[in-house]
Every structure is written in C-alpha cells, then in structure tokens.
Amino acid sequence: MSSSALGFALLTIITILFSYSSLSHGLLQPRRISHGLSESGKYLTRDELWFNQTLDHYSPYDHRKFRQRYYEYLDFLRVPDGPIFLIICGEGPCNGIPNDYLTVLAKKFEAGIVSLEHRYYGKSSPFNSLATENLKYLSSKQALFDLAAFRQFYQDTLNVKFNRSGNVENPWFFFGASYSGALSAWFRLKFPHLTCGSLASSAVVRAVYEFPEFDQQIGESVGPECKAALQETNKLVELGLKVNNKAVKALFNATELDVDADFLYLIADAEVVAVQYGNPDKLCVPLVEAKNNGGDLVEAYAKYVKEFCVKVFGLSAKTYSRKHLLDTAVTPESSDRLWWFQVCTEVAYFQVAPANDSIRSHEINTKYHLDLCKSLFGKGVYPEVDATNLYYGGDRIAATKIIFTNGSQDPWRHASKQTSSPDLPSYIITCHNCGHGSDLRGCPQSPMIIEGDSKNCSSPDAVNKVRQHIVEHIDLWLSECRGGSRSSM
Numbered sequence: 001m002s003s004s005a006l007g008f009a010l011l012t013i014i015t016i017l018f019s020y021s022s023l024s025h026g027l028l029q030p031r032r033i034s035h036g037l038s039e040s041g042k043y044l045t046r047d048e049l050w051f052n053q054t055l056d057h058y059s060p061y062d063h064r065k066f067r068q069r070y071y072e073y074l075d076f077l078r079v080p081d082g083p084i085f086l087i088i089c090g091e092g093p094c095n096g097i098p099n100d101y102l103t104v105l106a107k108k109f110e111a112g113i114v115s116l117e118h119r120y121y122g123k124s125s126p127f128n129s130l131a132t133e134n135l136k137y138l139s140s141k142q143a144l145f146d147l148a149a150f151r152q153f154y155q156d157t158l159n160v161k162f163n164r165s166g167n168v169e170n171p172w173f174f175f176g177a178s179y180s181g182a183l184s185a186w187f188r189l190k191f192p193h194l195t196c197g198s199l200a201s202s203a204v205v206r207a208v209y210e211f212p213e214f215d216q217q218i219g220e221s222v223g224p225e226c227k228a229a230l231q232e233t234n235k236l237v238e239l240g241l242k243v244n245n246k247a248v249k250a251l252f253n254a255t256e257l258d259v260d261a262d263f264l265y266l267i268a269d270a271e272v273v274a275v276q277y278g279n280p281d282k283l284c285v286p287l288v289e290a291k292n293n294g295g296d297l298v299e300a301y302a303k304y305v306k307e308f309c310v311k312v313f314g315l316s317a318k319t320y321s322r323k324h325l326l327d328t329a330v331t332p333e334s335s336d337r338l339w340w341f342q343v344c345t346e347v348a349y350f351q352v353a354p355a356n357d358s359i360r361s362h363e364i365n366t367k368y369h370l371d372l373c374k375s376l377f378g379k380g381v382y383p384e385v386d387a388t389n390l391y392y393g394g395d396r397i398a399a400t401k402i403i404f405t406n407g408s409q410d411p412w413r414h415a416s417k418q419t420s421s422p423d424l425p426s427y428i429i430t431c432h433n434c435g436h437g438s439d440l441r442g443c444p445q446s447p448m449i450i451e452g453d454s455k456n457c458s459s460p461d462a463v464n465k466v467r468q469h470i471v472e473h474i475d476l477w478l479s480e481c482r483g484g485s486r487s488s489m
Helices: 101-109 140-161 179-190 213-222 224-243 245-251 260-276 280-292 297-310 335-347 366-377 385-392 411-415 460-483
Strands: 043-045 049-054 065-073 084-088 112-116 172-177 198-201 208-210 348-350 402-407 426-429
Touching: 043 065, 049 140, 065 140, 084 101, 084 140, 084 179, 101 112, 101 460, 112 140, 140 172, 140 179, 140 335, 172 179, 172 460, 179 198, 179 385, 179 402, 213 224, 213 260, 213 280, 213 411, 224 245, 224 260, 224 280, 224 297, 245 297, 260 280, 260 297, 260 411, 280 297, 335 348, 335 366, 335 385, 348 366, 402 411, 402 460, 426 460
Parallel strands: 084 112, 084 172, 172 198, 198 402, 208 348, 402 426
Antiparallel strands: 049 065, 065 112
16 A cells, blocks of 8 residues: 555555545555545444554564554354455554445455554554654564454454354455555465455555656656646746745645645645546646636646645645654654655655656655655664565565556556466556556545445446456455365465
C-alpha cells in the first residue's frame, strides 16, 4: 500500500492518501505525504473503537497485548446476514472510514464497513519508543495475523449483537490500496477461509530492490515535452546546489535538509505527487510554459512545489530530514520512520535513477538508500526482498478471487500484478489522469472527491467500466461464499 510511499516516501505518502490522510487505506506515497484534506464530509465515521491485539503472533510464550484502533459503520448493513467490508489501513494514521467509492459499494451490497489501523501507525503503537529494537514486530506478516484476529473478534461481537450462535458468519470481503492493497491480496492468499475475496487496488505485491521503472513511468506519463523540462530543471537544481547551496534550498523552503541527496529526493517526489494522484497538468503546464518562454525553470518548479505539493498535499521538507527520521518518540508524524523501517527490512522499492535518460538525480541510487537504512536503524538492517517475494509470490501470487486494479499513469503499477486470469482478474484504468487508486478515489485526488466520483477523470468511462467489473466479481464471489461451505472457497 502506499509504501511511499510517493513512495517512498510515497509508499509511504499518503500519509497518505488511502489512509487518506493518511487515508484509510494505505498509500504509497512519495516518501510520505500528509494529505491536507478538510474533515467535513470526508468520512462516514471518525468514532474510535479499540481491540486488544496480540503483539507477537509467532511466539507461543509472549502473551503481551496492545490496543489497536478500529472503526465501524453499520448504517448500510442488512441485519443480520449482510456482508462485512473490511478496509485495511496502511502506512499511516487511520483517521476514520473515508467516504469514497467503497461507500457506493457498501450501499449496493447492504454491507457493514469496518476498518483496522495498522500496527504501530497512528494510535496503535505497542511501545512508547520507536527505537530499532522495538520495531521488530512491525512487519506485513504480523499485520496479516492482526487482520485475522480482528476479523474473528469482530464476527463474534456481531453474533452477540444479533443474538446468534457462535458458528454463524457473515460473508466478508477485504479492500485495500497501495501497500494495504498488497495486504488485501496477501490476506486472501494466506487466509482464504476468512474472506470471500479481496480488492487489491494499486497493490504493490512485488517487493523490488532496485526500481528504476518508477522514474521511467513518470517520464512516460508526463510525455516527452514535460519530461524534457523536468530533466532540465533537475540538472539546474543540481548545478545550483554546487553554486549557492542554501539559496536553492531556501527557494523550496528546505534549508533544514543538510544532505543534498535528501533534498534531491524531495525534488523527485514533488513531481511524483502530480502524476501519482492524477494532477499531471498542475506540474507540466507551468513548467513547459516556462521552458518555451525562456522563463526560470527552477523558480517555476519551486512555485509548483510550494503552491500545490505543500499547500494542497501537505508535502513537507521535514519528511526528508534525517533528524526527523531518527526521532524515536511516538508522534503523529512517526509514520515516516515506521514506513522506512518496513522499506528497509521487507520491500525496498528503492526508487533509483535509471542508468540512462533519468529524470531524478543519479545521487538517488542504491547506495543512498542502503546508507539511509543503516543511518536510521543501524547495521544489519537490510531489505529481504527475495524472502518477501518467496513468501507471497510477488506478481506471480498463487491465490484466487482477488481483483487487481491499476491506473495507467501510476508508477507503482510496475510493482503490482498487471496480467489477468479468471481467478485473478487484473484491470488497467487508462486515462490521462488515472493514477494511484483511481478506482476507489476517482480523479484527481485532491481535493478528495466524495464517493470517489469518476466524472473528473479524463475518461470517466474507463473508470466506470472497471468499477462495473469490480461489482460483478464481488457479487459473484459473495454469492458463492453464501452458497458453499468455507472449505470450498
């Protein structure tokens, strides 16, 4: 999920957008972005509920628990046997159940909605310190067991509420986007008896050590004219850092970034914000205009960063600060450090500059990422990408009844499953501003559009067609769930 995303930071941003604001589903964000959305009408509910979760699902001796936050919304539920839609929150605080396209689906299927915050993020931290030794229980594997334990707990509470015997179950369906989209797919893989199916929106199921395709997709998405302007801008920024370092950083309100490569990562992520979340014109129109008219490209880019990335999306130079990322205190901004830990131990997604024709600086390379992991978490921390893909299957995941969706312009789609089969349908939503999670959020993604309206996508029909496929799969798999035994799913 979402990872940042932008990636990084994103797969980590959102703070993200599907957590949405970390939106309520995880998003990989450029490094991680705190989405500045107003609260009014953006959520179906923000009423917090709590569940006592097991800290270590793999130890028969460790019985410690921690409080995990969740939300429920039952206004659409057909009592008592309607389906339960579980929204998986990803790499950011889970601030409620967002009013996106899932609301439309819940109404249609008369479903209740529950959403569980990811361990360690938001208010679900097991420890008061995020020192490296306390992060050993932060992993996708533990998170999947969290979902299984919560699902059983919540089903039991429904049975008590509806005065039913303990062996009665509602049909469940899991949803996620970005990193949490991967969790949604992986949950169906590992716990097929606990969900009738999963929607894996922009799901980054393939851990990637070196990920030059990310930058390459940005170039394809913006087109040759804008790509050339971005390449020239980045070269001018790098030259400016050598001539007058502080002045260049001050132009972007980023003087706190002492390490030049950290600043250049901010510069790279800023362009990702526009493409990933369906706003390419916000980036390209002013930049191409400046290039064609002999304007100052760096100033034009800085204006875009400050007026769009910062004011609208909440992108902050602090996210890239080593001092901030080394802070082990539990705060609302801890998601940045937490996501980097997952990046540095499990999935990598190192968004390195391609060897040729790169947009981003070549200082953003494998060594940069490995050195950052070491500086944040100490020696011995290394992304076990091969082990992660061996455990889950990567984009060759051997499961059934998972819907994969991706936006054509989204750089993260290259870490998702893009080939389709009857058991694992995969859809690419193709349009000029179809980015990360467009099936659930619509286009563009800021300001957030209530119920994920598709009308602002450059091709609403492309989005609506995929949504119709989603409805058909959910309808079929829920009916099969009701009509057959659990063991036959």
